[in-house]
Amino acid sequence: MTVKPAQSPPPFSQAEAFTTPSDSNDAAALEVGVVIVGAGPAGLACAIRLGYLLKGAPEVARHLGDVPIAVLEKGKQVGSHLLSGAIVDPGALIRLFDGSVSLTELPLYGEVTAESTYLLTRQRAIRLPTPAVMRSTGHYVASLSRLGRWLATKAEERGATVLAETTADKLLMSNGRVVGVRTGGKGRQRDGSAGPRFEPGTDVIAGITVLADGTQGYLSGAAMDRFDLQGRNPQVWSLGVKEVWAVPRTPRRVIHTVGWPLRMAARYREFGGSFIYPMGEDLVSIGMVVGLDYRDVELSVHDLLQELKTHPFVRAVLAGGERIAWGAKTIPEGGWYSLPNRFHAPGLLIIGDAAGMVNVPALKGVHYAVESGRLAAEAIFGALRQNNGANESNLSEIDIRVRDSFIWRDLARVRNVRQAFRYGFVAGAALATTATLCHGLLPPWRLRSEGDDQLDLVNTRRARRYPTPDGKLTFDKLSSVFLSGNRTPEGGPDNIRVQRRVPREVGEMWSWMCPAQVYEVSPGDGSGDEVTVRVSPANCVQCGAISAKGGRLTPSEGGFGPEYTIT
Numbered sequence: 001m002t003v004k005p006a007q008s009p010p011p012f013s014q015a016e017a018f019t020t021p022s023d024s025n026d027a028a029a030l031e032v033g034v035v036i037v038g039a040g041p042a043g044l045a046c047a048i049r050l051g052y053l054l055k056g057a058p059e060v061a062r063h064l065g066d067v068p069i070a071v072l073e074k075g076k077q078v079g080s081h082l083l084s085g086a087i088v089d090p091g092a093l094i095r096l097f098d099g100s101v102s103l104t105e106l107p108l109y110g111e112v113t114a115e116s117t118y119l120l121t122r123q124r125a126i127r128l129p130t131p132a133v134m135r136s137t138g139h140y141v142a143s144l145s146r147l148g149r150w151l152a153t154k155a156e157e158r159g160a161t162v163l164a165e166t167t168a169d170k171l172l173m174s175n176g177r178v179v180g181v182r183t184g185g186k187g188r189q190r191d192g193s194a195g196p197r198f199e200p201g202t203d204v205i206a207g208i209t210v211l212a213d214g215t216q217g218y219l220s221g222a223a224m225d226r227f228d229l230q231g232r233n234p235q236v237w238s239l240g241v242k243e244v245w246a247v248p249r250t251p252r253r254v255i256h257t258v259g260w261p262l263r264m265a266a267r268y269r270e271f272g273g274s275f276i277y278p279m280g281e282d283l284v285s286i287g288m289v290v291g292l293d294y295r296d297v298e299l300s301v302h303d304l305l306q307e308l309k310t311h312p313f314v315r316a317v318l319a320g321g322e323r324i325a326w327g328a329k330t331i332p333e334g335g336w337y338s339l340p341n342r343f344h345a346p347g348l349l350i351i352g353d354a355a356g357m358v359n360v361p362a363l364k365g366v367h368y369a370v371e372s373g374r375l376a377a378e379a380i381f382g383a384l385r386q387n388n389g390a391n392e393s394n395l396s397e398i399d400i401r402v403r404d405s406f407i408w409r410d411l412a413r414v415r416n417v418r419q420a421f422r423y424g425f426v427a428g429a430a431l432a433t434t435a436t437l438c439h440g441l442l443p444p445w446r447l448r449s450e451g452d453d454q455l456d457l458v459n460t461r462r463a464r465r466y467p468t469p470d471g472k473l474t475f476d477k478l479s480s481v482f483l484s485g486n487r488t489p490e491g492g493p494d495n496i497r498v499q500r501r502v503p504r505e506v507g508e509m510w511s512w513m514c515p516a517q518v519y520e521v522s523p524g525d526g527s528g529d530e531v532t533v534r535v536s537p538a539n540c541v542q543c544g545a546i547s548a549k550g551g552r553l554t555p556s557e558g559g560f561g562p563e564y565t566i567t
Helices: 041-055 058-064 091-096 144-157 218-226 301-308 312-318 366-386 397-403 406-413 417-423 425-437 477-483 504-513
Strands: 030-037 069-072 115-120 125-128 161-163 168-174 177-183 186-188 194-199 203-211 237-246 254-259 272-279 283-291 322-332 348-350 501-503 519-521 530-535
Touching: 030 041, 030 058, 030 177, 041 058, 041 069, 041 091, 041 144, 041 366, 058 366, 069 144, 069 203, 091 366, 144 161, 168 203, 168 218, 203 218, 203 366, 218 348, 237 301, 272 312, 283 301, 283 312, 322 477, 348 366, 366 397, 366 406, 397 406, 417 425, 501 504, 504 519, 504 530
Parallel strands: 030 069, 030 203, 069 161, 115 254, 203 348
Antiparallel strands: 115 125, 168 177, 177 203, 186 194, 237 283, 237 322, 254 272, 272 283, 501 530, 519 530
């Protein structure tokens, strides 16, 4: 009998993400003009552009009250939960500031002047031509966490109020329209009950709500279900695990690899590769990214990264170095066919990674997030000006703007590339190359994809290949979680929803999948067909992988989770 993660659905309903506003006379409510959920590049770009437009139109700004723009950030500070490769096309950032900010002012680590792509075997690194769609020359290496903090200062300069340690827990609904969010309470105990220092959440009442809550966004996912916004293909994700190393000398080029330690046969469904990016003169970031539509129970992206570092080619890059940061995050990979059929609902916009705006073959998404934030701000401003600031503004202009943008054109050109790799690496590469060369015109039909939790699981005992952590080159999961800055208290509320009694394959898959060792099969379960899963929510770095593979990550208490600084 086959086993799929989807056969063990979490005890969760999307209806939990919605509520009605409290009594209108509640003194604890906060009224704002526009509330933006998520202080990533999309949300902050929206705040920056909207602040600029409102400054030039005081008659519109007056209708938005004392707090025209509020940005909610669930991390300890802006950037605490931001992680990416990342190579950034700076054009969207320059356009966001109307050219008033120069390249030298952006917090970037340096221009990409050379790049290489390699096919790895166990001992060899074979140089390949870099596909045109992957080329990054003229773009810049960045820390997304650092970039986010810089963008937050610019948003505040434009009049936005940024509220850190503030989780958006529910969407407020009135007469079928989103009218703001309710923030999560603080001080709950492990079982969710109020502790001695409990502080309830606040209703943030807003004329317009922007969901920029990133990959596996809790509210954006619920909103897409509620308002029937899903794309033609289900969204799929990859999981990236990244380390930053201080090294004696960084490579003078960006490096991507495919092949080992992943397997190429179609039956494994292992899609992904690695990146090695220089960050200035003495830092290098290295990461492994793997699609979550894999089948092997014992696949662990964290351990694959450790295995990758034992390759002679990679080991040489890190020689004499020291690991100083670690983190993990999911990436939306569905592409053009998985974009929402609309980017708006009554009172609501969805942008950035929350909408799946990532170009998988190009390995880029930051500039799409920034551009989508700018376009959302202009759509909001146009609607407010047309309706004299009325809350019932029509936000459909965002759809026109996105479809007329380079976001839509770029993703349309590679619309079947990710799906092609379901046929294995060799056949997938051939099909993807054809699709790329003809700008997506071939094949002339949509390649379908399944949800990441719909794949039958197999176990090939591949964990036997993973290296034993030595604390110098290779590391275990718990020491990595510590390096992420995660200080979530042990007694904090459990925000992870999974079935606790599941088929053995599912429980073991969760335990290997999680880069933070959140899930563990109870050792007393022996060799039976079902096992009990024990959960350690304090370890969670909120990567979102569990939401793709059969569980559900719900909002944590504000300020909990990792505290990334240079990821």
